[in-house]
Amino acid sequence: MKIEQAKIKKNIVILGAGFGGIAAAFEIAKKLGKFNLEGSYELILADKNDYHTYTPTLYEIATTSKNLANQMDLKSIATFPLKTIFLGKRITILKKTVSELDLIDGDIHFTGGEKLPFDYLVLALGSESNYFNIPGLKEHSLPLKSFLDALKIRDLIWQKVESGEKNIKIVIGGGGSTGVELAGEIKSWLCQLEEEFSKCDASVQIIEGAPSILPGFNQKIINKVSERLRKIGVELLLNELIEKVEPWKAILKSGRIVEFDVLIWTGGVKSASLMGTLPLKKEQRGRVEVVGEMECFPQSPNLNLYGKIYGLGDAICFYDPLTGKPVPLIAEAAIKEAKVASHNLMEEIKLAEGLTAKPDYQKYNPAKEFPYMIPVGGKYAVAKIGPLIISGLLGWVVKGLVEINYLLLNVLPPIQAFKVWLKGLWIFVKNDRLG
Numbered sequence: 001m002k003i004e005q006a007k008i009k010k011n012i013v014i015l016g017a018g019f020g021g022i023a024a025a026f027e028i029a030k031k032l033g034k035f036n037l038e039g040s041y042e043l044i045l046a047d048k049n050d051y052h053t054y055t056p057t058l059y060e061i062a063t064t065s066k067n068l069a070n071q072m073d074l075k076s077i078a079t080f081p082l083k084t085i086f087l088g089k090r091i092t093i094l095k096k097t098v099s100e101l102d103l104i105d106g107d108i109h110f111t112g113g114e115k116l117p118f119d120y121l122v123l124a125l126g127s128e129s130n131y132f133n134i135p136g137l138k139e140h141s142l143p144l145k146s147f148l149d150a151l152k153i154r155d156l157i158w159q160k161v162e163s164g165e166k167n168i169k170i171v172i173g174g175g176g177s178t179g180v181e182l183a184g185e186i187k188s189w190l191c192q193l194e195e196e197f198s199k200c201d202a203s204v205q206i207i208e209g210a211p212s213i214l215p216g217f218n219q220k221i222i223n224k225v226s227e228r229l230r231k232i233g234v235e236l237l238l239n240e241l242i243e244k245v246e247p248w249k250a251i252l253k254s255g256r257i258v259e260f261d262v263l264i265w266t267g268g269v270k271s272a273s274l275m276g277t278l279p280l281k282k283e284q285r286g287r288v289e290v291v292g293e294m295e296c297f298p299q300s301p302n303l304n305l306y307g308k309i310y311g312l313g314d315a316i317c318f319y320d321p322l323t324g325k326p327v328p329l330i331a332e333a334a335i336k337e338a339k340v341a342s343h344n345l346m347e348e349i350k351l352a353e354g355l356t357a358k359p360d361y362q363k364y365n366p367a368k369e370f371p372y373m374i375p376v377g378g379k380y381a382v383a384k385i386g387p388l389i390i391s392g393l394l395g396w397v398v399k400g401l402v403e404i405n406y407l408l409l410n411v412l413p414p415i416q417a418f419k420v421w422l423k424g425l426w427i428f429v430k431n432d433r434l435g
């Protein structure tokens with residue numbers, strides 16, 4: 001069944017309302033208005049959820065005591081309804097899961113059998129956990145990719161806390177930024193709980209295959225974060241690879257066996273699996289490759305793709321022409337790529353509408369270095385902005401300011417953004433009693 005719509009209009013469809021999809025929707029909506037094209041083009045944003053997830057707070061959601069905040073409180077801090085984000089904008093929001101894409105005939109298929117034709121398409125479907133085919137890993141671990149994942153982690157740990165279990169063993173597979181943030185927060189959270197629940201005896205271990213945590217990060221950051229983790233009692237098992245997982249134990253390549261009560265896997269992500277099925281140009285590791293102008297090209301030159309297709313964010317792979325390395329899968333890159341993709345898409349539309357004879361295409365030039373903030377337990381974070389490294393309470397304050405900046409500039413109306421931010425601050429500060 002085709003989704004009903006005014007047939008005279010052409011469809012610009014954005015798939016995925018994550019960091020990149022939201023930025024693209026704002027940008028395209030603004031320009032359709034500016035060029036008075038709203039009567040000729042329908043802007044549609046489709047996502048399996050009717051909300052946008054702010055992933056940087058997920059580690060906090062996974063470690064907030066149940067007696068401090070219920071699911072609805074947490075949902076209102078980490079997720080934002082698309083209807084609220086786009087209030088007053090001419091954007092059609094569809095809560096639908098994409099099941100298949102026909103890029104030759106120009107159709108999007110949703111689960112349930114509905115079909116939506118597109119003329120312009122933006123692929124912003126993000127990423128999913130990569131389990132690298134490690135036997136038993138997916139079955140016996142919890143991921144941290146979505147709001148519901150974060151709740152599941154919290155519920156499982158809290159259940160163990162409430163049942164009075166002693167020496168709870170929490171193991172985190174993967175010492176990248178997500179694993180590090182989560183490990184630090186779990187350890188300090190469990191130790192800070194009120195006396196009746198306090199679980200300072202809980203062990204939190206990170207298993208990392210590289211010789212240090214945060215592989216690829218600046219050495220000073222690695223040293224600072226490692227020192228902080230050790231200080232708060234997180235154990236680092238470095239140069240260790242998980243070979244297989246059985247109930248309550250991870251068997252490492254070295255032969256070591258690590259027992260766990262809770263195993264969380266943050267050791268890898270890969271583009272949304274749907275991307276791999278598309279007849280688009282891919283790089284040597286099979287990821288859809290997008291170059292400067294963020295346009296997707298067909299897998300072979302004799303294949304004709306329907307309309308114009310752009311890709312961005314975690315869903316694609318973009319090699320930095322300067323370093324030859326893929327751009328990291330982070331929110332800032334997704335947002336910048338979205339702005340370039342949207343600009344170029346609108347240049348195509350202007351050309352088609354006779355509003356320009358010479359489109360002014362942009363190229364995405366990745367930043368030399370992306371700024372980042374890594375919270376490591378309580379009111380402590382390490383932030384790197386250009387050459388400046390800030391750590392401790394000040395780093396945590398910088399992280400808070402970056403968050404409110406994102407909400408204000410990219411997501412919510414100012415008053416609502418402040419309300420959400422203050423609510424989160426109030427809950428998380430109460431949760432981090434000892435700082």
Ligand SMILES: Cc1cc2nc3c(=O)[nH]c(=O)nc-3n(C[C@H](O)[C@H](O)[C@H](O)COP(=O)(O)OP(=O)(O)OC[C@H]3O[C@@H](n4cnc5c(N)ncnc54)[C@H](O)[C@@H]3O)c2cc1C
Pocket residue numbers: 015016017018019020021046047048049052053055056057058059096097098099124125126127144145146178272274312313314315329330331332334
């Ligand atoms: C726990 C965690 C913490 C992070 N912290 C940071 C941080 O502090 N700073 C930072 O820069 N980056 C951080 N990241 C990375 C950042 O979240 C991603 O790089 C960013 O979300 C990528 O944006 P995107 O738009 O490409 O994809 P996403 O934001 O993942 O959005 C993809 C969207 O597509 C939707 N979708 C997927 N499949 C389908 C389908 N089949 N049908 C319909 N909809 C679908 C999803 O629901 C989602 O809304 C973190 C990630 C995680 C998991």
